[in-house]
Amino acid sequence: MSKLPNTPASIFSVMSKLANQHKAINLSQGFPNFDVDSRLLEISTRLLNENVHQYTPMAGVPSLLNKIALLTEKGYQRKIDTSSEVLITTGATQGIYTVITAFINSGDEVIILDPSYDSYEPSVMVAGGKPIRISLNEDYSPNFNRIASAITVNTKMIIVNNPHNPTGKIWTEQDFEDFETLLEKYPQILILSDEVYEYISFKHPHISVNTRPKLRDRAIIASSFGKSLHVTGWKVGYLIAPEHLMSEIKKIHQFLVFSVNSISQHVISEYLDIVDFSEVSQMYQKKRLLFQDLLKGSKFEILPSEGTYFQVVNYSEVSNKNDMDFATELITKYGVAAIPISVFYEDGTDKKMLRFCFAKTDETLIAAAEKLITI
Known part of the structure; x- marks a missing residue:
């Protein structure tokens, strides 16, 4: 009997496959199509010939753990113990799955804020838990009255995604x-904070749970080098959590992957000595503004993008079709792939919204926009 009987193929796989079939410009799946930093490639090439190809310690390469500790202290003024409070994972998604598996038991409820990344719910279900999906406000800010109303004696965890995908x-x-005030009443509730886009924010700075003393003793924070360093295919992320939580996470992690790709860890460790994360937001700010400027002559309504490398648009002036059908038509008829927002809701809420990924070369964004403004 299937543990996920009603779970279809990921929308990202579906739309990317359709884009490939129709040779459409793929602004759907969230991965960069530009070259990685040449310095990262130089380090990779050199380390290929060194003795870095065997199992690493289960928690991660010690030098990388130390660099993460330095990064966390510098960026968030939080000191972490590298021996007990940080874990390298095979991407943030594996980290999230591992956390849910470690703490969620049969009958436990997990609050998920919709629209939500598609890995949360199935991870909860596989663990035997019950996803409780609560819609965000119209402007996608959290609605704490709804969250409070959803909390029961069975609520074990709430998943927060900030910056939000x-x-x-x-x-x-x-x-x-407001979140802290609410959770003061419920000390048993854990927080899983998905912060994989933490280094991509624009007008307003990203506030990490790492900076919240009232929350971090009950929180697990997921980060992604794949997102931050534009190497999504390397699948290297990490978790930060207090020791009493991390010890349980490591019990699951050791039997799921044991240790993460060795050379990637060594390369990233060395690269962290020279990379400037402040440049990440600056680069994506330019791409965001370029894409928005290019779409100003179109019928698409450009919604605010405060962080991540995604741009949501409303297409109600373009088509009356539901978002899945319009996203399909966008590929087959106009040659541009996007993600329909309704798939991120439990009930399929359709507000005629599409998500475009602007982590692409300027040439790709220009080519896509030239097609979009003709619609």
């Missing part, structure tokens, strides 16, 4: 203060 929304200081 697919909408690009970033939580404010007030959001966090």
